[in-house]
Amino acid sequence: MTTPSPAALAFKELRFRYLKTGADTLDRISLEIPAGQVTAILGPNGAGKTTLLHLLLGYLHPLTGQILLHGRPLKDYPRGDRGKLIGLVPQKEATALHFSVLDYVLLGRAPYLAPLALPSTEDVAIAEQALEMVGASTLKHRLVPDLSGGEQQIVLAARALAQDPDIYLLDEPTSHLDLSNQNTIINIMTSLARRGKTVLFTTHDPNIAAMTADQVILMETGRIHSFGPTAHILTRENLSAIYQTRIEVKQMNGQTIVYRRRQG
Amino acid sequence: MTDPKTKRWLLILGAGVLLTLLLALFIGRYPAPYWLPPSQLAEDSLAQRLVFNLRVPRLLTALLLGAVLSACGAVLQMIFRNPLVEPGFLGVSQGAAFGAALSILFLSRSIFVIEITATFFGLAGLTLSYFLSRxxxxxxxxxxxxxxxxxVxxxxxxxVGILKYLADPLTELPEITYWLLGGLWSVTWRDLLYVLPLVLPGLLIAYLMRWRVNLLSLEDETAFSLGVxxxxxxxxxxxxxxxxxxxITAISGIVGWVGLIIPHIARRTFGASGQHSLPGAMLTGGIFTVWCDTFARSAIAGEIPLGIITSLLGALLFLYLMTRKAAQ
Structure with a gap:
């Protein structure tokens, strides 16, 4: 390629292993994740999806291999810059403290604040705006531990919106949500991509990937099975192989529906 | 970001600190139990010396002690995401006690040396507890x-038990025992000045990081993703x-429960964010400890060890808060 790569994130020959386990959790995987699009990391439990997310965040370090953020090694970025470029929405977050929702979302402003600075009224306004974007303004004064699992996940997304990074990493963002809240999160992810943000999320649900993603990374234990445009990847053959069960893919009203064939 | 209600509470507490110090200055057992008339202070040179040399350093030490214990408790509770920890629960106080007893027995009875060994073993206690818990x-x-x-x-x-057993029953043992009971009866200006170099930076750092500590209470990967x-x-x-x-434990002995109960009260008043609850806890803890200590030195002709009063009140308050919370 002569022009600069449009990849927001790229990784080459990435190997990773947790200390206690013997086998590689990720075994020499390479990929370029295009900017301004939604990419789903799809695979069964234990495929290494969250591990990959934490590596791309820079929280875990690969055994070998390299991660490039906008063409530059991720580890070369100063901590503060990285916080403005990559945001994480964890699947859930344990907190024994009774933060108010607004205080909690406000923590997303940390990368923009000097180490000992307090959030300004402008930061508060941004946090309130983030809550509005996810339709959770009414939760503002509630306490985080009192929220339902779904509400907590929405609030975690709002915190990432307040952080306003270039790249959003979401870990199973729809796992605790009912259908209407799933839609909220899906709409947030697609509208972020329309605004030029790069969105990368893990899921074990092919239908969420079908509804949301431009590309799918299909993973099976520690390696990438296939990668490409969603429609090319979500096929009966691919999914049946990965989930080791008979899976059917149908087109219905312009939508891809994935379902499991009853056995026997 | 500071809403009017929060601002009002912080002002009330700030005024409370000043009022507490002013009132407590005149409470004691000289010349007669409970009250030293201000007019007498102007004339009586013994009263002046007593107030300046004994009561003022003692009040300031009590204030700092309460602020430090509360700040430490609040920080531990946030960082360990655990509302049930306080310095006494994590090996800090007992570690400091061991260090102090060790110093009294084998090294030196000077406050300075006691302070160093107490600090060393207090930190060792926390480190041990942390790694064992993992x-x-x-x-x-x-x-x-x-x-x-x-x-731990x-x-x-x-x-400490072994050290007490080894201690000379006439000289060292009483000193260790009184120290362990917790109290401020022997505090002088010199003691106070010796501990300030560790106490003031501790309070200052906690105060400056009062918002930052919220980030440190998040899970590692999230805090990391926010550039921490x-x-x-x-x-x-x-x-x-x-x-x-x-x-400060080196001069006060073990004063329990302040670090557990005061951060709870502060979070109820100011919300969980450290931005207001941490300064709130320091002020509340200071006021609480000054009044406990004033009671300890004035209530009866002798002296009630401060640690006994804070433990009793703290445990009662704790039970009250816990049972009320369960009822919600």
Whole structure:
């Protein structure tokens, strides 16, 4: 390629292993994740999806291999810059403290604040705006531990919106949500991509990937099975192989529906 | 970001500190029980010396003691995401006690040396509790940390027991025993000045990091994603508050429960965010401890050890808050 790569994130020959386990959790995987699009990391439990997310965040370090953020090694970025470029929405977050929702979302402003600075009224306004974007303004004064699992996940997304990074990493963002809240999160992810943000999320649900993603990374234990445009990847053959069960893919009203064939 | 209600509370507490110090200055057992008339202070030179040399340093020490214990408790509770920890539960107090007893017995009875050994073993207690809790193979994080803290505290208590057994019953033993009961009866300006170099930076760092500490209470990967140097900042803050606690413990002895109960009250008043609850806890803890100490030195002709009063009141308040919360 002569022009600069449009990849927001790229990784080459990435190997990773947790200390206690013997086998590689990720075994020499390479990929370029295009900017301004939604990419789903799809695979069964234990495929290494969250591990990959934490590596791309820079929280875990690969055994070998390299991660490039906008063409530059991720580890070369100063901590503060990285916080403005990559945001994480964890699947859930344990907190024994009774933060108010607004205080909690406000923590997303940390990368923009000097180490000992307090959030300004402008930061508060941004946090309130983030809550509005996810339709959770009414939760503002509630306490985080009192929220339902779904509400907590929405609030975690709002915190990432307040952080306003270039790249959003979401870990199973729809796992605790009912259908209407799933839609909220899906709409947030697609509208972020329309605004030029790069969105990368893990899921074990092919239908969420079908509804949301431009590309799918299909993973099976520690390696990438296939990668490409969603429609090319979500096929009966691919999914049946990965989930080791008979899976059917149908087109219905312009939508891809994935379902499991009853056995026997 | 400071809403009017929060501002009002902080003002009330600030005024409370000043009022407390002013009133407590005139409460005591000279010339007669309970009250020294201000007019007498103007004339009586003995009263002046008593107030300046004994009561003022003692009041200031009590104020700082309460502020430090509360700040330390609040920080530990946030960083360990565990509302049930306080310096006394994590091996800090018992470690400091062991260090102090060790110093009295083998090194020196000077406050300066006691302070250093107490600080060293206080930090060692926290470190041990932390690493042991990661090795315990059952229970949630809250339970493991409390269990590890109990075990480490017990080991240090046993160590203190051995030291007491070895101590000379006429000279060293009484000193260790009184020290362990916790109290401020012997505090002088010199003692106070010796501990300030560790106490003031501890309070200052906790105050400056009052919003930052919220980030340190998040899970590691989230805090990391928000650009926080998680381990380094946690270590800095922990060492600052634990060193301050151990240092002031060197002159106060073990004063329990303040660090557990005051942060709870502060969070109820100011919300969980450290931005207001941490300064709120420092002020509340200061006021609480000054009044407890004033009671300790004035209520009866002798002196009631401060640690007994704070433990009694603290435990009662704790039960009250816990049962009320369950009823909600």
């Amino acid at each position: 090795r315990i193979r059952f229970g949630g994080w809250v339970l493991r940390l409390v269990l590890a803290g109990i075990a 505290s017990a080991m240090f208590s046993a160590g 140097a998680v381990n380094r900042e946690r270590a800095l803050l922990l060492v600052a508050v634990v060193a301050a606690t151990a240092a």
